[in-house]
Structure formats: structure tokens, C-alpha cells
Amino acid sequence: MQPKAVIFDIGNVLIEWQPERFYDAVIGEDRRRAMFDEVDLHGMNELVDRGHPFTETIYAQADATPEWRDEIRMWHDRWIEMATPVIDHSVRLMKALQAKSIPVFSLTNFGVESYAFAATHYPFLNEFDRDFISGHLQVTKPDPDIYSRVEGTSGLGGTDLIFADDRAENIAAASARGWQTHLFEGAQGWADRLVATDLLTPDEAR
Missing domain, CATH: 3.40.50.1000 (HAD superfamily/HAD-like)
Incomplete structure (x- = not known):
């Protein structure tokens, strides 16, 4: 029909939409794997997808994980570089x-x-x-x-x-x-x- x-x-x-590819290019594959193993970034993004505030959700995760703070903030600050081409x-x-x-x-x-x-x-x-x-x-x-x-x-x-x-x-x-x-x-x-x-x-x- x-x-x-x-x-x-x-x-x-x-x-x-390839966040892992972005992070591999910016911080290297080994550090990216370590970060993704320690931090549930896709779970964080799921909250945003469910309507939670974009900036506040990501920055809160960054503040809660100070050893990866700068890298997690990239999910917000450099987001468009992940959603391309x-x-x-x-x-x-x-x-x-x-x-x-x-x-x-x-x-x-x-x-x-x-x-x-x-x-x-x-x-x-x-x-x-x-x-x-x-x-x-x-x-x-x-x-x-x-x-x-x-x-x-x-x-x-x-x-x-x-x-x-x-x-x-x-x-x-x-x-x-x-x-x-x-x-x-x-x-x-x-x-x-x-x-x-x-x-x-x-x-x-x-």
C-alpha cells in the first residue's frame, strides 16, 4: 500500500550524530573510551531528549564529574560539531x-x-x-x-x-x-x- x-x-x-567520533578527534580515542566508561553521557543526553534543560543538564553532569568537567561541557559548548555533517x-x-x-x-x-x-x-x-x-x-x-x-x-x-x-x-x-x-x-x-x-x-x- x-x-x-x-x-x-x-x-x-x-x-x-557521532559524539564518539568528535571526542576521538579532540581528546583521543583512549581518553574518550575512559570517559564514556566512567560517565553515562548517553544517559545524560537522554534526559535532554526527554525535555530537561540543555545547558543545565550537561553542566550539572560536568560539575558532578570534575575530572571530566571540561570534556563533558563540550557536549554543550561544541554540540553542533557532533551533529554534523x-x-x-x-x-x-x-x-x-x-x-x-x-x-x-x-x-x-x-x-x-x-x-x-x-x-x-x-x-x-x-x-x-x-x-x-x-x-x-x-x-x-x-x-x-x-x-x-x-x-x-x-x-x-x-x-x-x-x-x-x-x-x-x-x-x-x-x-x-x-x-x-x-x-x-x-x-x-x-x-x-x-x-x-x-x-x-x-x-x-x-
């Missing part, structure tokens, strides 16, 4: 769908302030037909509630929706609701899937 709306995750679908082909797919009046939604684990900041660098983040940002909703994927919120707000569900995400657990949660899904492993694979569903032609999906 041809979907009625297309849903994009953002991190590692539209923008690369844009995956250009994916952005072209988004715009190609919208050019055909096919609704495109975001469904992303992202903080309130960090999303607003990212949008100043990446204007396409302001161009979705509907935004489902975990920080605003105060619930993150793969919690079933966030998928329910998409359905309730959009009035769509099941095979009317097709969703691309880079994390298998997020895809599994959407599949359990009957959504069409695509595990994102590269923009070309996502392009091919959109062609297979007759949403885009091969030329439109380039």
Missing part, C-alpha cells in the same frame, strides 16, 4: 517528497533547545509538515506513547505511514503498530525504498 505520509528520524538519517541525499529526498505534496514528518529524539539551535544551522529542520520532537513531547522512542502521539495528531496510522530510523528498536516499535518501516543504513537504500513504494521515481530519488 502506498503510504500517505513519510516520517524521518533526524540523527544519522538527515544529520550524522548533513546527509545531503536524505535532505534531497525530503524535499523531493514535499515537492509532490507528500507530507513529511519528523520523529526524533532531540532536546528542545538543542533542536532550536540545530535549526539555525540546518534550515530544513524548520520545513517538516509536522514535527514530533521528543523534548517537546517529553517521551522518547521507542516508548509506544510517542508513536501514539504521531497517530493521534496526524490522524494517520498503520500502513498510511512509512518511517525511516537508524535504530532497530525504534523500527521494531513502529512495526508493532503496523507502520511501514525502513531501517536506515544509508541514503541510497532509503531512496530505493521510496521508489519501491511508488512515492518517488528513480530520477526524483537521486
Whole structure:
């Protein structure tokens, strides 16, 4: 069945999100591994994604871990360097769908302030037909509630929706609701899937 709306995750679908790569370049892999072993940085980021304040959450973790204080603060102060580069082909797919009046939604684990900041660098983040940002909703994927919120707000569900995400657990949660899904492993694979569903032609999906 041809979907009625297309849903994009953002991190590692539209923008690369690789904190470990950033820290490897800045402090070296060995120190990065030691820090990530000692400090639950992804848990800290999960709080931001659930709507906790961006600056206060990260700085509080930095103050609580003085041996890594400066490095942890980079998660805030140099955040945009972690959320880069844009995956250009994916952005072209988004715009190609919208050019055909096919609704495109975001469904992303992202903080309130960090999303607003990212949008100043990446204007396409302001161009979705509907935004489902975990920080605003105060619930993150793969919690079933966030998928329910998409359905309730959009009035769509099941095979009317097709969703691309880079994390298998997020895809599994959407599949359990009957959504069409695509595990994102590269923009070309996502392009091919959109062609297979007759949403885009091969030329439109380039």
C-alpha cells in the first residue's frame, strides 16, 4: 500500500550524530573510551531528549564529574560539531517528497533547545509538515506513547505511514503498530525504498 505520509528520524538519517567520533578527534580515542566508561553521557543526553534543560543538564553532569568537567561541557559548548555533517541525499529526498505534496514528518529524539539551535544551522529542520520532537513531547522512542502521539495528531496510522530510523528498536516499535518501516543504513537504500513504494521515481530519488 502506498503510504500517505513519510516520517524521518533526524540523527544519522538527515544529520550524522557521532559524539564518539568528535571526542576521538579532540581528546583521543583512549581518553574518550575512559570517559564514556566512567560517565553515562548517553544517559545524560537522554534526559535532554526527554525535555530537561540543555545547558543545565550537561553542566550539572560536568560539575558532578570534575575530572571530566571540561570534556563533558563540550557536549554543550561544541554540540553542533557532533551533529554534523548533513546527509545531503536524505535532505534531497525530503524535499523531493514535499515537492509532490507528500507530507513529511519528523520523529526524533532531540532536546528542545538543542533542536532550536540545530535549526539555525540546518534550515530544513524548520520545513517538516509536522514535527514530533521528543523534548517537546517529553517521551522518547521507542516508548509506544510517542508513536501514539504521531497517530493521534496526524490522524494517520498503520500502513498510511512509512518511517525511516537508524535504530532497530525504534523500527521494531513502529512495526508493532503496523507502520511501514525502513531501517536506515544509508541514503541510497532509503531512496530505493521510496521508489519501491511508488512515492518517488528513480530520477526524483537521486
